[in-house]
Amino acid sequence: MFKAFLIKYGEIGVKGKNKHLFEDALVRQIRYALSKVEGEFKVSKEQGRIYAEALSNFDYDEAVEAIKRVFGIIGICPVVQVEDNGFEDLANKVIEYVDAVYPDKNITFKVNARRARKDYPLESMEINREIGHILLERFPEMSVDVHNPELMLNIEVRQQINIYSTEIKGLGGMPVGTGGKAMLLLSGGIDSPVAGYMIAKRGVELEATYFHAPPYTSERAKQKVVDLARVVSKYAGPINLNVVNFTDIQLYIYEQCPHDELTIIMKRYMYKIAEHFAKQNGALGLVTGESIGQVSSQTMYSMQVINEVCTLPAYRPLIAFDKQDIIDIAEKIGTYEISIQPFEDCCTTFVAKHPVTKPNLNVIKRSESKLNEKIDELVKTAIETVEVIRVEG
């Protein structure tokens, strides 16, 4: 029955010039989402409305799932579009619609017509009344309820006429591409993919960096991160994943620095390297999955010391979330199952028994001074040997 969708989006804060940017980004993201679905689609902007229309056979459920992942959409309305061939023809089309979509006629309804084109011979109120009348005649089991109808039959008279009555809820947020770009520090854990998802939901394009430490972390641990990036990219669009070989840096820090400071110092180097790629590729901030107090390196004290190495802001969308709340989102977006696969990540291999929870910046800097110039060489090599994987959902 349905070959097209009318896309509804929130308009708060997207007035004037921004509205075009918002709509264009939305069209682009819907096209991207539908490019993964079998079938041919046309996504267009017409008179302040966005439509996604199938031009060939297509899988309805798959198309809905794909559009549902596009940020910036508040509702997806499967719509039947008919040509204007006079009122009688419209009435017949409406009857066909109701008959097909609502096999059980024992329902209350209301007609909600909107005439966006003033040359149409009937006014909105007249359309409501006439169509209501015709439906009652044709389907006597149906009854009118103007306050709480089970079926709200929308009839929009534009160049074409839109008939729709259901709205599938969208994710909200802003279309990716309207909010700049950020560099996500993506590990194989539960938190960072959720953090990336949340930032992308605000319209931010993502790039990612993963610190890999072979042979302490296996190829499968790396594959897990690629798989996570792929799930996030179903929402966020294509992601360039920088895989940095961190082994030599980690071993050297392990050799030179007090073990209770390892996590802090390693994180400082991770931030430093991630910031390098961020700046190189036009990202405006770092994104991490940190949450206050979750582990020793995520106390306010630790984060302040870690943050000190970079000038870009570090965004931490999960900062005040409890673990269970993060897990709930991870399950909803489809990253949880991948995150809980039991492959070691590079920090678990090198954690101290009693890491500091209130690191002192001066003490940390003194420890780092033992790393001398050699660490700069190692950082340079890590940057030069980065492997960039383009990930698409």
Ligand code: ATP
């Ligand atoms: P996650 O569940 O995201 O792994 P976590 O609770 O295990 O987080 P930490 O290991 O302390 O926390 O890491 C804090 C943040 O640092 C992560 O959310 C992630 O953004 C980043 N991070 C940690 N390890 C790596 C890594 N190997 N590569 C890239 N980023 C990392």
Ligand code: MG
């Ligand atoms: Mg982790």
